[in-house]
Amino acid sequence: MEEKKFVKFKKEELGVKEYIKRSLGKGRISEVNIEYTPVGEKIVVSTNRPGLVIGRKGEKINEMTAVLKKKFDLDNPHIEIREILNENLDAQIVADFIALELERKGSLKFKLIAYRSLKNIMNAKALGAEIVLSGKLPSDRARTWRFAQGYLKKTGDPAKVVNRAQAQATTLQGVVGIKVSILPPGAHIHDKIVVDEELRNKVKIVVEDVEEKPKKKVGKKKSGGKKK
Template identity: 75%
Template sequence: MEEKKFVKFKQDELGIKEYVKRNLGKGRISDVTIEYTPVGEKIIVATNRPGLVIGRKGEKIDELTDVLKRKFKLDNPHIDIKEITNEALDAQLVADSVAIQLERKGSLKFKIIAYKALESIMRAGALGTEIKLSGKLPSERAKTWRFAQGYLKKTGEPSKVVNKAMAQATTPMGVVGIKVNILANVAVEIPKKKSRKKSEAKK
């Protein structure tokens, strides 16, 4: 019984997060976390557009708070806004941005969209990044395209600080899956390439 309650609790929590993201707009929300306190529920929304999320005089926050009470039966939800100052280093915002551009410009321009995203990430100070697009790009057969730049460790300690995210784009050719990995400029030791010494020729 306790296991069923826990599963139901997690499903409800996921529903709240998805509703908040959908309600506040794709491409604006990086993450939604929920903290439970003695006085109520604290909903922390990480966004690059705090003004648009809050709305005029906080009207959007008030509307969302009311829905969380009525639809999701939260006792006393309180919404906190966490501003993301460098959206180019946030994997979720980048993934959503790529998805929006694919839907607007079409999947035929996927290479231009991906390379522009790479450049933006590296200009923002990332050590390395990787973008993977999976779907019918641009042929009838599904395929995965990989775009990468810089240093990106996938195993060991450096891999733990890699910011990862996924998104989907719905195009006329079908659904395109998007994966973004970003290694920000943190305290990570980048291994130096060993130079090969030329062997002396025997006389």
């Protein structure tokens, strides 16, 4: 019985998140987190466009709050907006942007869209990024295209700090799957080698010692003539 209650609870929670993302539109929402407090439900919406999400005088927030109470039976939902300062470092925003561009411009320009997004990510000082597109690009046969730049960990503890997201684009050729992985600036990498002043001095001393060692002169051996 406890398992059924847990599954039902998670299903309702997923329904709330999907409703908020669908209401606010693709490309505006990064993630939706729900926190349960004694006072009520605190719903934190991460977005790069807080003004469009809130609406004029909070119209959209009030409308969504009323729907959450009526449709999802939430006691006292409170929607809080968290602004994303740099949208190029958020994997979900980038994935949704690529999906929207593919739907608008078509799948023939997928390379231009992917390389432009990758350039924007690296210009935002990311340590590394990877974009994977899967689908009928550009022919009728499904293929997988990978665009990557910089340093990106895929296994071990350093891979936990990688920001990952997925999205889908519906084009004339079919559905295109999009995966985006971003290693944000300032991420702690265990095997990263930092070249500081102490290391530079050690290398300089070793180089000077090698240069000061005298080189041994190698004399030419005299070839003896044949005795008659």
